[in-house]
Amino acid sequence: MDVKAYMVEVGKAARKAASVMAAVSTERKNKALLSTIDALNTQRDMLIRENQKDLDQARANKLQPAMVDRLALTPERIDGMIEGLRQVATLDDPIGVINDLKFMPSGIQVGKMRVPLGVIGIIYESRPNVTVEAASLCIKSGNATILRGGSEAIHSNNAIASCIATGLSAAGLPETAVQVISTTDREAVGELITMPEFVDVIVPRGGKGLIERVSRDAKVAVIKHLDGICHAFIDSDADIQKAYDIVLNSKTQRYGTCNTLETLLVDTSIADAVIPGLAERFTAKGVELRGCEKTLEILVGAKEATEEDWSEEYLAPILSIKVVNGMDAAIQHINHYGSHHTDTIITESYTKGREFLTRVDSSSVMINASTRFADGFEYGLGAEIGISTDKIHARGPVGLLGLTSEKFVVFGDGHIRT
């Protein structure tokens, strides 16, 4: 197979479909989503049968059980995909909205119209339900999409793609608006990320290795999420009960997510009052604590944190703790060691809260709230295609708006420039 030639064909078809999708009514986009639900419902047996092929292969290849589990399409996961489609169908359509339409001194009226980006390439690993999630957001935002799932999920992804194609077709939309790359050849990824003539943006979803590789080699804009090294800072004016609740929730509600707390900073003047109580609660939950020198004076016998700890995303029941001398030191630590993802301050001080909000350079900055809230659903975006740790284009949880751009529209009545 000539992968390059194949990808050019895919790219051309996507570009063509994108020009149709850009001008489609909300009603037809929603019909495509709802018809995909019908197709998934009708094809449940087929989906599970095709998924079984991937599962058999995965077990034969001795994939780790956790990976095999992520790959599995259970009836509940199909229900989840259907519920996701229904939710995206209920979201407001951002496309075509004109904002800030104003008269200018010359007499022309100028505004900004929300438009799709065009063609979005999405590269992801095992979970086949991402196929539906990503496709539904791209359809609703009027984009065409090229999906490249993990090779271990190829049968499942093709099966899901056939249901999406049925849905698009039922709404009179081009089936090529959502294309799943049919080859597992890795060269296809290399082509996908270097075809700016056909692809407007790439969203890599997966491990750090994948994202770094894509970012390094892409010739197309990338909306990416790297580390989530999140901090909580317990200020000297913190309410101690709130500190306990927020820090515990931020760390222990789930260990493996990017918005999980990894480093706790505590103002030196409140350290004695707060660290022992926190340590007790964390120990009860089985969380390992690694402290700075001053922390160890309070938690005698605890493990010492090394320099590496401050920039590690544990994704595990481990928390590093550092006692700092005031908010300024906390902010400097966060901006230096953090990953600009999500950071929270616990304080009752109006002034310090305000300053923390301004000076912490992260995609989500919080006062008296758990870092675990950094999420498209919790932020009211309805759904998210990912969380961006970049500053350009989209920052933080990326919903439908992140898949759009704005163009200027100008209304005149024969106006000329003098």
Next chain:
Amino acid sequence: MDVKAYMVEVGKAARKAASVMAAVSTERKNKALLSTIDALNTQRDMLIRENQKDLDQARANKLQPAMVDRLALTPERIDGMIEGLRQVATLDDPIGVINDLKFMPSGIQVGKMRVPLGVIGIIYESRPNVTVEAASLCIKSGNATILRGGSEAIHSNNAIASCIATGLSAAGLPETAVQVISTTDREAVGELITMPEFVDVIVPRGGKGLIERVSRDAKVAVIKHLDGICHAFIDSDADIQKAYDIVLNSKTQRYGTCNTLETLLVDTSIADAVIPGLAERFTAKGVELRGCEKTLEILVGAKEATEEDWSEEYLAPILSIKVVNGMDAAIQHINHYGSHHTDTIITESYTKGREFLTRVDSSSVMINASTRFADGFEYGLGAEIGISTDKIHARGPVGLLGLTSEKFVVFGDGHIRT
């Protein structure tokens, strides 16, 4: 000189200055701009003396007279720089604005705060006044900037930079918030565009060669402007007088700008009525017309347009004309041959105007207005750092907002996620 080591020092200083600039009050940023005005006024003789060195060198190097002219700092051009600074000082400060602050079902309040991008690298060619323009927009938007002007303007740029440093210093801001690269070694550009740890975005301003080189080699996001192949489409329902006015203004108000008309599309049903009158007016202005086959049936003896003409940015008194069969053909031509910059329809039809606006995939789409309006000042942005033909991040004229991003801010009262 070790260029790499030098650029790392510049990058580090910029990153440090950026963290200060991000939290500076509007008043102090404006003070820096107004103090720069004072410095420019005080240092007029020095500026002209330093500029003379560049001019002497340019003439010795036998630069083209047009290039030498662009390089010259006349008293009027210094006045222009001062006026530009004054205007940027009057613009609203976008930084810190919180939008869409809403309560979520969980009880947290979520909004988006406008923040600077961080460090902006700007690469430009001869005109030294760009140094002030670019620096002022970066200061006002709370960014640090690294400026790399043309080597032929190095004395002028250093002289201007010293005035900006005086201005920053008078406002108590770090002088390193605006750095002009002091070496003319081309390796410095290569370093600047591949230091994502120190630079958040690159804005190349100059010829197509420069922009293509920067885009190809950058490891940092690029806000770029390539071609301006702009179209006007005279629809069958056009008002002929408006068509004459708009098309003439779009083409002839200035020939060398990116928003100048390059190709005129005319609906076949109105071609006989409108082309001869237009041709007469263009001929009187000395504009060469190049027509498609059907155009030549009307303008017997005119020059024939080749396939290359449809994708050429003339930047000269030349216009290509194509007769098309309806608006659909016009839109297809624009989306295929155009550069997604600025396109206008002349029509009295409500329905066709609406469809043109939706389907033309360009950064500015107009109805009954001259393409020459596509400009940051005309759009009320106050000033522009450039015009983007990209879709990601910023599209069309880029003003202060294009140099910013938004972060999520979350207000809780001890809220945790359940």
